[in-house]
Amino acid sequence: MNKPTSPGSPDPPGPAVNTEAQETAAGVDDGSGYSPYVADGIDRVHEWMDDVGDGKEWVGALGFSQGTRVVGGLLADQQARKWLGWAERTNLRFGVLCMGSRSPMSSEAQKG
Secondary structure: OEOOOOOOOOOOOOEOOOHHHHHHHOOOOOOOOOEOOEOOHHHHHHHHHHHHHOOOOOOEEEEEOOHHHHHHHHHHHHHHHHHHOOOOOOOOOEEEEEOOOOOOOOOHHHHO
């Protein structure tokens, strides 16, 4: 399978990138971007929600396709934090996941 190219693109078509294999090779099997040196993917989403939410409450989240991994990860993180007695980052009341195909992103709370 070749990478899509646009007309006039200077790069010749090459093999498609298998991001799942790269994530596994890098030790990031869930695709969250977790690293001991950087905040995990779910923490980055929470930071973004804090920045754009302007102090308002997030009621729910909608994820389509790959976005279902993020929404599923947010809901799983919220549940794990409750079980562990950790401070909540969000209090989502619902999540809508449409046409997803992979497992949710994981977080430190889910690993804890």
